[in-house]
Amino acid sequence: MKTSILKIAAMVMFMVTLGCEKSEDDNMMNNLSAAQITELKGIAASGTWTIAYYFDTDKEETAHFNGYTFTFNADGSLVATNGTTTVNGTWSVTDSDSSNDDSPDDSDVDFNIAFASPSDFADLTDDWDIVEYTAVRIELIDISGGNGGTDKLVFEKN
Numbered sequence: 001m002k003t004s005i006l007k008i009a010a011m012v013m014f015m016v017t018l019g020c021e022k023s024e025d026d027n028m029m030n031n032l033s034a035a036q037i038t039e040l041k042g043i044a045a046s047g048t049w050t051i052a053y054y055f056d057t058d059k060e061e062t063a064h065f066n067g068y069t070f071t072f073n074a075d076g077s078l079v080a081t082n083g084t085t086t087v088n089g090t091w092s093v094t095d096s097d098s099s100n101d102d103s104p105d106d107s108d109v110d111f112n113i114a115f116a117s118p119s120d121f122a123d124l125t126d127d128w129d130i131v132e133y134t135a136v137r138i139e140l141i142d143i144s145g146g147n148g149g150t151d152k153l154v155f156e157k158n
Helices: 002-020 034-044
Strands: 049-056 069-072 077-081 086-095 109-115 126-133 137-143 150-157
Touching: 034 086, 034 109, 034 126, 034 137, 077 109
Parallel strands: none
Antiparallel strands: 049 069, 049 150, 069 077, 077 086, 086 109, 109 126, 126 137, 137 150
């Protein structure tokens, strides 16, 4: 009897441990509701943002965007300016079922950014997965389908 109770306790502990492990997908907001998507769009479109952190596969490149503010306009246009230079792009938040998503998880919502040039800004072009967002911070991640590298992009409100 004592052995059976110990075996059951060990199995329960094992199952609890497995249940507590988080995968990369668990750290992302893969299944935002329609209300959350609307909320995120509203947050992004309110005010100006800076890039607080940008990691491109194997190195941190935040400094490439120092001095730039980003405005996510409600019409889908995205404007980055540093006072003398303006770079135009587009943005959207979409369910991956309706976007060109390279993520293996087809149930996630993407924060899409597109810049044609210059090259530093073109590097931001992607269908980013949403890790988390608040009224003053939007944290995004992309795991490349080609080389498996991980990019991370964090916007903070000014």
